[in-house]
Amino acid sequence: MNHETTASRDAARARYLRHRRFVVLSLVVALGIFVLLLFAYVAHEVLFVGNDANYAVPPIYGNARLSPEEYQDVRVSDGNESVLITGGLGFIGSHVVDLLLHRGFKVTIYDDESNGHNHNAYANELVPRDITVVTDFPNYPADAASTATAITSTSTTTNASSSSGKRADDKSLLFTHVVHLAAAISVAESMSDPDKYERVNYGGSRKVFDWIRGYNDAVLSSIGDAEGGGGGGGGVDRRPTAARVIRKVVAASSAAIYGDPDPRLLPLRESAPYGGLSPYADTKYRMEGLMREFVESQSTSGAIALRFFNVYGPRQDPRNPYSGVISLFLEMARGGKDITILGDGMMTRDFVYVKDVARAIVLALLREEGEVNDGGGGKIGKGKSTGGGGKGPTFDVYNVCTGVSITINELAARVKSSMGSLSSIVHADPRDGDIRDSRCDPSGARVGMGFKAAVTQEMGLEKTASWFRSQLAK
């Protein structure tokens, strides 16, 4: 009897111990999984999403917090530099404005608001103007010295929308740099309405470059007048303290000018021949010609045309049928709709993240004349640097891309997984005239202006997907 009691007590104790071991082990495993998940989440936020709250740096002006790779190599303004940006309310332009304000530049936006967006509530100045209308451009102010003071004192974080989007005395603004992005942007629309593209992209660009030439002439003659007056002894030196010429203009060209290139030319260098297949490409290529003529016709301002490949990122409008394929796919994935690939999906594209594009624009803008490192592939033969011997302003052209292409099939799969979407990936008829392979050589921009894309396509897609998800919450 005693034996039986002891044996059953031992068995119960053994059961209890086994049970306790099981519970402890389960708790340890659960804790381990929890720690692993927490670690994965934090790593994901820091590495991919770059969650602004933890990671980004506050700006000098404006409200855009940027992570270090988003302003990598972009110097801070000397405090007297003022940038006019056409198309600054748009998808790419708004990121350029964020970056310039972040680095302490004064920014004035010229945009006719024709794309229906205003992504720049914190730009210093918003002037709703049409680049195709000559009288819309500001004159170099008659009394530049007093204007310089006025502008410096208002160049903080004025909310453009609260100042009803317009500055009363915009005729008296001073500038040191120009970024020209305003354009009609649809290849398809350019086929059905070529006149619009001729008027806005070619005619508007001509007006921008003519205006810069006239502006610089006015600055130079005002300095000459002041020097003439002051040099006679006893005369008053009226030289404006901030009277500086516009010394650089950077404008948006496009990879569309390469058309559907011979595969032997891949990856595309800037020296590849023109192969444009649309009025859009034609007007962008002829705009580059205008820039070359502009540089040859004066001795003050250099110019750089940047040929963007496929740009994507936050603020790209997915409701615009001509938007980039990434935003269209993200929109489909977000709504659980079929992600529709036109054709077999084996065509390749070089997708470059919009904040990298903004950085390329600002690096080009701030590149000093003569700073170019020779031996780069970024020089083009015809129309490249003018003025020989490294003297005087130059005109250069650079591709803006990552150098890494992916197929549209890979892209669709990545978009689907980054959105955690249940969408199906389906194929439809190919679109007429779609380019098969687009691969780009980024070495010209690296050598010529120190630009290398900092955001990988995986990271960029995560950041863009995160932005799309945040829009869903609104």
Ligand SMILES: NC(=O)c1ccc[n+]([C@@H]2O[C@H](COP(=O)([O-])OP(=O)(O)OC[C@H]3O[C@@H](n4cnc5c(N)ncnc54)[C@H](O)[C@@H]3O)[C@@H](O)[C@H]2O)c1
């Ligand atoms: N997004 C891309 O993938 C891509 C690729 C290659 C080149 N580009 C070029 O980059 C530039 C910016 O493109 P985006 O994608 O930001 O386009 P976007 O439409 O978002 O921006 C263009 C801006 O220009 C403004 N604009 C148009 N016509 C104007 C006029 N007559 N006067 C004043 N403003 C005017 C629009 O209101 C808009 O805010 C364009 O020149 C485009 O051709 C874009």
